[in-house]
Amino acid sequence: MGPQPKILVIGSPEGLADESLWKSFQSQYRVRMYDFPTLDGFHTSLRNGECSDIVGIVRLGLNIPQGIEKVGQGWTQRGLPYFPDSLRLIVNFGHGYDEEDIQGLQKKGIQFFNTPGGDEATAAVGIYLVISVFRQLGRYEKMLRQGDFLPALRDSAKTAVDTLGRHIGIVGMGAIGKAVARHAAGLGMYIHSLDRPNLRAALSLQGDDAASLSLPPITLAQSLDELVGKVDCVVLACSYTPQTHHLLSKEVFARMKHGMRIVNIARGKCIDEDALCGALATGQVAAAGLDVHYNESVTLPSHAEQERLPRALPLVSFPPFYPFSN
Known part of the structure; x- marks a missing residue:
């Protein structure tokens, strides 16, 4: 049996996800919590660092540690050239996706999901x-x-x-x-x-x-x-x-x-x-x-x-x- 898929989580689930649900999620995947001070550091990691083998990204967007550059709207446009071939799924917490490069993601075989309801x-x-x-x-x-x-x-x-x-x-x-x-x-x-x-x-x-x-x-x-x-x-x-x-x-x-x-x-x-x-x-x-x-x-x-x-x-x-x- 191979290693668990690696998922990058941008932001803390505190206040967004039930504790038992979060524990279940952590048990099924290798979770890498986002802690890059700058977007440039994030992009470098995607290309040839710790995030070069991730299969999914969950962007909660909230509760980002102090001193870390915000991963705001349009982040997939900026990150598209750096996303690794292993990346297959992005889950974005929020309703809007008009500033994201959906077509570019599809061309690279990456599915994009946003938050329904509300x-x-x-x-x-x-x-x-x-x-x-x-x-x-x-x-x-x-x-x-x-x-x-x-x-x-x-x-x-x-x-x-x-x-x-x-x-x-x-x-x-x-x-x-x-x-x-x-x-x-x-x-x-x-x-x-x-x-x-x-x-x-x-x-x-x-x-x-x-x-x-x-x-x-x-x-x-x-x-x-x-x-x-x-x-x-x-x-x-x-x-x-x-x-x-x-x-x-x-x-x-x-x-x-x-x-x-x-x-x-x-x-x-x-x-x-x-x-x-x-x-x-x-x-x-x-x-x-x-x-x-x-x-x-x-x-x-x-x-x-x-x-x-x-x-x-x-x-x-x-x-x-x-x-x-x-």
Whole structure:
């Protein structure tokens, strides 16, 4: 019987995997825990070092020891030239893979898997952000923490509004978008979405099949321009593709209702952030709640830098809360 297959694990399973499951995993494979200070050191090991005979990589991405360079998004593109011939499988903890070189991996006979599920959790964040951009919760929380109780109270009386009776447009009606629609309907909102054959078919179902979907009434728009002209809030829950790159652009912002709210639980690159900043500055967009950002690998601004950013931009960012600037 040959040696057990060697698996490289990037990040600690603590808090992610049950202890008994982790012990079982360790009993079946030779586990090499990632401890390379730099990506260059990692790549060297893949080519002719300790990792030159691995058959699989599990990237958890969390709990990386201090002082070790982060293995962030796009890591398979950077590592592709160094991956050994023995590598057959990559399991990536996370939903996104648009920045990974899937075609390049396939050409080398390497299968790539990401994490399924999480639809309800993502939808819950989306609904939190919807409520936040209408009530501007993030902005007023920050003001309260700074001791500006009365200014927050006076400002909220003018600008904080309820979701009841508002119209929400959801772009991307997969599992996450459908969950957002159900929860938004529970807030008394009217649901709009783009007309797509699969959504129209779901809405036309009768009997038990329709009940299992639990979809509220949805008004279908024939185009994005038509959708953004009718609703009070746009929620992006779509995949990132060349077609959805900068889906919300300067031109699209100009066609929206004045005082529009924006929520993005899709991918940061679905929004032209320069255009968003401009729309926020003019009030065309009243507030935006972003679960994702265009470039998530950069260091967030320090507290001192945050204080120098324009306070006129009531943008909610989750997590953490900080004013947004390009």
